[in-house]
Amino acid sequence: MPDPDAPIPLTTPVLDPEVVTRSALDQGWNVIVWDDPVNLKAYVVWVFQSLFGFAHEKATRLMLEVHNEGRSLVATTDREQAEYYVTRLHIFGLQATMEKVEG
Numbered sequence: 414m415p416d417p418d419a420p421i422p423l424t425t426p427v428l429d430p431e432v433v434t435r436s437a438l439d440q441g442w443n444v445i446v447w448d449d450p451v452n453l454k455a456y457v458v459w460v461f462q463s464l465f466g467f468a469h470e471k472a473t474r475l476m477l478e479v480h481n482e483g484r485s486l487v488a489t490t491d492r493e494q495a496e497y498y499v500t501r502l503h504i505f506g507l508q509a510t511m512e513k514v515e516g
Contacts, residue, residue, distance in 0.1 A: 441514030442495035444488040448479050449508050460505045461487065464498065489514060 446457075454476055461472035465488060478485035488498055495511040502509035 440491055441516075442490060442492050443486050443512050443514055444490070444495050444498045444502075445510050445512060446475070446479050446485050446487050446502060447508040447510070448483045452506060454480065457507065460502070460507060464501055464505070 457476040458472045461467050475485045499509045499511050
């Protein structure tokens, strides 16, 4: 019978490399909105406010960046959320892509 007063050995859990890799891949995705000649500026501001919950000032600043620079980084998040945002932006009729954060 084991000694009840004997110390219990502690072990360090072994992490599954596939889970760690998958988790690392899910971090740091940029959502980019691209300029297009179709959507009105006020509509783009409304989409940014509705989808991301941005204040009017921030939504306007990002819309102007899209308009003047041709693109704007509107969010950095995990992969699943970035895919959701891009899909929703497409449903709203905006051109959007996602890209992995460098580094």
